[in-house]
Amino acid sequence: MSQKTLRICILENGVTPDDLIDQFGSYPMMIENWLxxxxxxxTFTYLSLxxxxxxPAPQAFDGYxxxxSKYSTYERSPWMLALIEFLxxxxxxxxPVFGICFGHQIMADAYGGLNAKSAAGWGVGAQQYEYETPELPGCAAAFVFHQDQxxxxxxxxxxxxxxxxxxxGVLAYSFPAISVQYHPEFTPEYTQALARKFRGGLLPEAVSLRALDSIDSLPVDPSPVAKWVAEFFRTHLGTKHGNR
Structure with missing residues (x-):
């Protein structure tokens, strides 16, 4: 029996810097390549909010x-307000919906939480994450680039x-929604490019240097998170289609 095709829409909330996009692609492309x-x-469709x-209409796709994004959810731009209503x-x-970084933050805002600039400052490079679910490893490194939390x-x-x-850093909801603060779609090369591009400008020199060191010293395997996300969509969409 053939598998049912699942239509997934990737909502683009930010764009890759102009000088990096030819080499690394758009954020939706990175997400599709990872997942x-x-x-x-x-099948994946991209829409750039x-x-x-x-x-789209919520039912236009099976999941989102x-x-x-480089933007902060508390800016409350018109497209962000529309996204909150959509969520x-x-x-x-x-x-089903899965959020990454800004996506994680705006989901929290939409569903009654609070995202804000963190007193902990910038997180850039590779960080160790600990998990409290059997669906993911107990501890694994992930690539990060954020100062809001x-x-x-x-x-x-x-x-x-x-x-x-x-x-x-990782949230699961009582309805079909999960989200992560880190970037499972980033490669070591792209994370390094960001740390170098913004060194001494957006990012303090010390932050960039620590980030580059962390990328060299902490291996990141994004496949367990990809398997978790794929199974999340399969599980909820299988139930959804089964009830039709």
Whole structure:
């Protein structure tokens, strides 16, 4: 029996810097390249909210992935407000959604939590994350690039992972939604490129140097997270389709 094709929409909330996009691709491309090998029954569509494309009807796709962004959720730009309303619709319709970095943060805001700039400062490079779920390794490194964090978890969210720098780093909700503060789609080369590009400007010199050292010393395997995310969509969409 052939598998049912699952239609996944990746919502682009930020764009790769102009001088890096030819080499590394867009954020939706990075996400698809990371996830697709573990999710062969999925087809991916990209919609760029940050570049003015309209949100679809919630039922237009089987599930959604929210990319990262250089913007902060508390800026509350019109497209962010529209995304928050859309996330509430997805919860109402129990449509699966997975958020990355900015996506993790705006999901927390939409669902009753609070994202804000963290007193812990920038997290850049590779960090060790610890997990509290059997679906993921007990401890594994991940690539990060953020200074905002989820300060208060939403009422329906439970913490299932985090780092010493970011406590609320991985959240799972009581409805079909999961999110991570880190970037499972980033490669070592792209994370290094960001640390070098913003060194001495956006990022203090010491932050960039620590980031580059961490990338060299902490190996990152993004495949367990990809398997977890693929199984999340499979499980919820299998239930959803089975009820039709």
């Amino acid at each position: 697709a090998p573990f999710f062969p029954e999925a 940050v570049q003015g494309e309209a949100l 992935i929210l990319s990262g 509430l619709q997805l919860r109402e319709e129990r449509c 989820v300060q208060q978890r939403p009422p329906e969210a439970r913490r299932i992972g985090g780092s010493s720098h970011c406590k609320n």
